[in-house]
Amino acid sequence: MTQSNRLNQGGRIDRSRRLSFTFNGQQYVGFAGDTLASALLANGVDVVNRSFKYSRPRGIAAAGPEEPNAIVQLGASEAAQVPNVRATQQALYDGLVARGTNGWPSVQRDVMSWVGKLGGSFMPPGFYYKTFMAPASMWMTYEKFIRKGAGLGRAPTEADPDIYDHLNQHCDVLVIGAGPAGLAAALSAARAGARVILCDEQEEMGGSLLDSRESIDGAPASAWAEQVVAELAGLANVTLLPRTTANGYHDHNFVTLHERRTEHLADTAAGAGREGEVRARLHRVRAGRVVLASGSHERPLVYANNDVPGNLVAGAISVYIRRYGVVPGQRLVISTNNDHAYRAALDWQEAGREVVAVVDSRAKPDGDLVEQARDAGIRVITGSAVMEATGSQRVSGAKVVAIDTERFVVTGKVETLECDTIASSGGYSPVVHLASHTGKRPQWRDDLLGFVPGEVKGMHFAGGVHGVYALGETLTDGADVGAEAARAAGFEEAAAMAVPEVEVRHESPTSALYQIPHEKPPLRAPKQFVDLQNDVTAAAVELATREGFESIEHVKRYTALGFGTDQGKLGNINGMAIAARCLNRSIPEVGTTVFRPNYTPVSFGAIVGRHCRDLFDPERYTALHQWHVEHGAEFEDVGQWKRPWYFPRRVNGKRETMHEAVARECLAVRRGVGILDASTLGKIDIQGPDAREFLGRVYTNKWAKLAPGRVRYGLMCKDDGMLMDDGTTSCLAENHFLMTTTTGGAAGVLEWLELWHQTEWPELQVYFNSVTDHWATMTVTGPDARKLMSEVTDIDLDREQFKFMDWKEGKVAGVPARVFRISFTGELAFEINVQANYAMHVWKALFAHGEKYDLTPYGTETMHVLRAEKGLIIVGQDTDGSVTPEDLGMHWAVGYDKPFSWIGQRALTRPDTAREDRKQLVGLKPKDPKVVLEEGAQIVLDPEQKIPMTMMGHVTSSYYSPVLESGFALAVLKGGRNRMGETVYLPMSDGTVHQAEVVSTVFIDPKGERQNV
């Protein structure tokens, strides 16, 4: 393949560096400096995609982020697949592989074209809803093929080999866009000393200066851009971010910038020879001031068959010629309502190709560019427009006709001009996207025929984004606004840079023109596309208004106008103008359009950054973690903690199942001695003269008389009377307590205590500190616990001296320790707390002495079985935020006669919390001992009742007990405590029904003697 459309000279490409690439399976060659789009045009590739809905062939229509057609799937390997890349924004690199995302199985022969032909030439809005609705069950099947046919791109099926990251940034002035306004603004602000970040989405900074015909200070405009970029690059207070799109503007001047660091070099960082480097980066910028200098996008005109390859926006012609040395055709017709489009005619003619005519809708255009075109011998047809393009795979001609824009009719005879390219220009739309991301509505300006940004606090606008288009004015505006932003950021001396000299051009005013009338009525004319990416036609917009959709927001949703990945950058204003015409209203009357982040698609990699794989969520390990790993523990996630779940052994060469391991661990605790790493329990150190009073207010039970050396179990409610956490609190000294919380509740409880102290009772002198990580906790429990403990501690373990719910200070394995006689198993238990860094030593000493007692490590699963056998609850498992202490049968832990109305007390007498038939905690014993009820299973009284059955409660905890040799469960059951001995039923999803007897929650040792041996 030769580059038939490549000029021999000109452009900002390096003709000495040839890059080969593959598009839709075909090999091509381009040059360094090309985009994929410019390289395709250079090679004369007309059809790059099939359209979304009608499956029509589509070519490249623009040169920037507004491109609606050339959406490609990028990547040579499966792992490197990237969907939804705009060919106009992808730098060409050697070995690039891409294919059009639309048009499965190929863009030339499209299996979906039958859909476009269905129902004749017209497929109305809502077509998919209306056609593929029935039967509803088939939608998933239809959708699969529709999506594939429509080609919305696809995610890779292999893991991304690259790394991405985030960078938090701060600056005084963030300038978005490095065109004339942005460069001038950045320079003004930087020279004043402000810390400036300047970002631009393109490969090269300079924006419109890079394809401008104008000169600055007598030199080409691009030379001025290069000079300013060089100066900025040399300033220490300036960060330049090329290939970086400001994608989202968020509250309080927080802006997300998507920087592509290696994507212009290869499809992976390794492929670019930059293995291990970051492929894309998300900058999270908190800016003092933001200068939005995002410029404008040229609007195409809406005429019949305006989607046939060879139809482009006029400005893109100049970009391809002047930046890439590519003329995308032989014979050009231009259709315009403004002077700027004449640039394309002049550029085209200077490139040595034929300009057939410039068709201008205005009666008497007389601007400098118009005169220049006339002087160059270009035919100018006034008061007319291109009504229709002819051709299918490529434009073959333009039907030109005189029009009356007021009455929206054609007024003359149609003349057909032979051509292969039609460039249209309907004026410019400021790129207001970021200014509307926080909800500020853009404002319509009749003089500009476009929306400009509404006022946004902390944001300044420079250049085209607020309708300043002439080069000289843009530079002045940028310079002023840059200085203004710097001053607002505190650099009071900031002054505008001296603006270089630019020749002032005379311009004739732009006329308001969006859709070109056709000789046939709108609904019968060939398709006039408004939104090329989503295949929305002028007729569809008109039909929507006839069907009663009057607000543009509704029209958009009905027709899908602007809902493509291009967010309707080209089509939105035209669509609004058409809706306005049909409704006989003005454009601002049909509504404004608000954009949402992101401005262009952002890869998931950049969004995720380093928060993936092992770093997805922090993991917390106890001081004994390594021992658990070495001893083969299976782990369970509890909050962010990794807790040993069970410790499977090898028995007769086979690894125990969880069931076997848990049964063995349970029996070891009930018959000998076991040990649990309980370090993850939340621990809060509470000190102060009012600590005791405070405890009395946040716990339901009494704390006034708890003596130093004693421990008490406490329940904590919210003010609605519902249980939120439980745990033991020990009195370390008169004004000093140690509170334990559930593992998952630790942070929440600390904040809860602070909340009440800071907002309700600041007069109480009390201080809270989390000491969870400072102390490691080891629970030694079982009938042999005392024997084992006596070998390692100097504490007097006599049962009269060291009673249940006492704690003592002493040495364990030679290390200072606090030992608590607390039991969560129902057996004799000692909870040893030592400084975390001593924990491994103590743990190993216990095992050295414990070998003769067969000291058995157990995990959370065994802990759950043991505590459930004793009817001890786990907050969050047996409770769910709707359970009161009374529901749990814990009347004994509620101090109704305490002097201060503690948190939750008042709510317990509300009628609903005092009801007799509330769900209450009970035990369930399955009639068949082999059955282990499902946790969450619903309880009914009558299994024969028709669905919906009356549900009486549900199972909260259920296990197999090796001691009972039976399944057993805890459950909440309406009026449960009055149903002891009754039989209840648990229907399962497979149709079986289990029977269970309602019993006490305590299954083992109801008198609690075992923990007191």
Next chain:
Amino acid sequence: MFHIFCPYCQEYREEEEFHPSGQAHLVRPADPASVSDEEWGDYLFFRDNPRGIHHEMWVHRLGCRKFFNITRDTATYEILETYRMGEQPSITAANAEVRREQGVQTADGGWQTVGAQPENSRLNEETPS
């Protein structure tokens, strides 16, 4: 993402360090036993949901761990002021327009004032240790 001036740290910090904690200036009845069920229910469950000026309690969870109040416009997400526990807002729905016209921004280019009127000084007194 909000940029929040912590009235205790006296610095702007990112929202990630903070945590919202519901409506500000809720008054827990001093003697819960003496209020009706309905009054207690109102205190427990009923909250304002205004469009516009709202006073909210936030906590500097990953900072100084202090609770404080924010006056925020729920329509624009603008934070108009932050103030300490026990202080009253200087901007309210009743006077918001006036205050805006007077220009309530601080001079440092930021958005929030820390002007507030102490009502209950004991809340800010450091307790002796």
